[in-house]
Amino acid sequence: MGLLTTVAVPIEHLFNTLPVYQLVLLGFTALITLVISLNVARQLLFKDKNAPPVVFHLIPGLGSTIWYGMDPFDFFFSCREKYGDVFTFILLGRKVTVCLGTTGNEFILNGKLKDVNAEEVYTPLTTPVFGTGVVYDCENSKLMEQKKFVKFGLTLEAFRSYVDLISNETKLFVQEGAPFRGPAGTVDIVPAMAELTIYTASRSLQGKEVRAKFDSSFADLYHDLDMGFSPINFMLPWAPLPHNRKRDIANKKMTETYMEIIKARRAQGGKKEGDENDMIWNLMNCVYKNGTPVPDDEVAHMMIALLMAGQHSSSSTSSWILLRLATRPDIQEDLLEEQKRVLGEDLPPLTYESIQKLKLNSQVVKETLRLHAPIHSIMRKVKSPMAIVANTPTTTKTYQIPTTHTLMSAPGVTSRESEFFPEPMLWEPHRWDDGHELAYTRDGLDKEEFEDYGYGLISKGASSPYLPFGAGRHRCIGEQFAYVQLGTVLAQMVREIKLTSPPGSKLVETDYSSLFSRPLNPAIAEFEKRGLKTSEKS
Structure with a gap:
């Protein structure tokens, strides 16, 4: 009881003495820290083994938008080295699955209307x-x-x-x-x-x-x-x-x-x-x-x-x-x-x-x-669940791509x-x-x-x-x-x-x-x- 009282008094004192704007800033910082922590934990602990690997990112919603937007080719080549020819990244809140190589180009660019939509x-x-x-x-x-x-x-x-x-x-x-x-x-x-x-x-x-x-x-x-x-x-x-x-x-x-x-x-x-x-x-x-x-x-x-x-x-x-x-x-x-x-x-x-x-x-x-x-990326909306066989850094694997994803081809990579x-x-x-x-x-x-x-x-x-x-x-x-x-x-x-x-x-x-x-x-x-x-x- 004495320990709780000892801890509570400084916290109460802190809230009573800090200006409102600082309290708001502290609360906002704590919220952002919690959101980032949960996002990191979700990526590390709850991976879908049948889905393409997700490019690691700290901020949900923003994802890899800045990296991709600044230099898409650096992004593509770096991610391929780590994840393989097929991977998913977050682009302005959207789940985008990138399919690289000649196989990926064929898979997306010649996709049927029932499967993909531009x-x-x-x-x-x-x-x-x-x-x-x-x-x-x-x-x-x-x-x-x-x-x-x-x-x-x-x-x-x-x-x-x-x-x-x-x-x-x-x-x-x-x-x-x-x-x-x-x-x-x-x-x-x-x-x-x-x-x-x-x-x-x-x-x-x-x-x-x-x-x-x-x-x-x-x-x-x-x-x-x-x-x-x-x-x-x-x-x-x-x-x-x-x-x-x-x-x-x-x-x-x-x-x-x-x-x-x-x-x-x-x-x-x-x-x-x-x-x-x-x-x-x-x-x-x-x-x-x-x-x-x-x-x-x-x-x-x-x-x-x-x-x-x-x-x-x-x-x-x-x-x-x-x-x-x-x-x-x-x-x-x-x-x-x-x-x-x-x-x-x-x-x-x-x-x-x-x-x-x-x-x-x-x-x-x-x-x-x-x-x-002039065009470094070509995108299609997934309309029907699709499967693609992809090369990873260590093996070959079949991934399932759901309708919640957008596909991205990058012919400039090849x-x-x-x-x-x-x-x-x-x-x-x-x-x-x-x-x-x-x-x-x-x-x-x-x-x-x-x-x-x-x-x-x-x-x-x-x-x-x-x-x-x-x-x-x-x-x-x-x-x-x-x-x-x-x-x-x-x-x-x-x-x-x-x-x-x-x-x-x-x-x-x-x-x-x-x-x-x-x-x-x-x-x-x-x-x-x-x-x-x-x-x-x-």
Whole structure:
């Protein structure tokens, strides 16, 4: 009794003498300590042997969000070393099961609709950015119809016309654009390439009328839309955060821009002689299988989605291409010499056919996508319980994945593995040469299988270690356009400028703050205009 009294008196005295805010702080600290302790105990004492191992974390709800968000590849490789190819981590309160390797890519990317679902995962992110009724804000069958509609602009005939448009936009941008003003200087690569990508994508995919409305301010709008893909919006897309307010303003402005064009075209009573047969005219005349014409607001939202899709991959990748080339003057000169050797010393205007002949040009694009694919993670919601056989650090095991989990594939991991790519972190376009000492080891993994999900035959193969555009029914429909756009921009840039890295600088790090990775700003390179004389023949 005496001991209890002795203990109670100081505690009572403590509560009577401390200010209220300190008592609240003490109580909050005690609560946090208890929550963390219970979370740790649960992970150590109550493991489900049939479920994938859970990445150890202290704070429930937050889990491994910060580590994954800062550097997903460091996270993936570190966790694989400890847990194996399959493991689960907590991402903003969500249980995410990562399946790495070619087996994991195949398991997720070619999963059946009854087992995995993309719409439920991505609609909180994409709907506020693209708008309602399109992409993931609709049933998968409707999305497949929309993909079929936009394939109008992704044909071989269209690509042939795009090369001239893209090369002209690139040449004009370097010669007259603000980022490359003067015969030599420095350029901030990321915003410059974001601006150029908007011009090339809008002019080729969406037509002269749309391109005429775009200036550098529209590149800023698309940046604001892009920041709507912030990882926190998986949980809080509605939150009144600064980046969400900018996202909503940008979406409204872009929608209004397209709606004005559509309204004016409706008023003129249809396409007239001399009007370009562009994507807007195409979508305005499309009809869903149930007989419903595509509503004008969905046309506008599809145009936003189409330009965003083209902008993401090409803006990020072209930035990385130029930054990598700045560290390799030898590759720049090899590229120029290739053009002179293959196309002619007078460097005639680029064409679709001539771009296909430039092997090293293509390899620079391919190697850059290998190390810097814009999308580092691909997710699906588990709809039916699934089982996967996985390699662990010590054995092989079968795990059961419940419907409470989200699946995550990371194709970029296999493209950074020495098993397939010797010295994988070395950027070396010549590794794609036949017989090169760093040559890509295929071993039959590039087997192509094709399937029509409703918008034409596409490769469904997911077993290749090189999947910069995904695989399966959600494989990027604009993959071939991206190669045409990137290849053309690169070929024209090599004619226009020489790039070098500032003295003492290192390659910039990657910005993973959005769902789409890009070089961290500022990313400065030095340029010198070549002033080459090229053929004026069309």
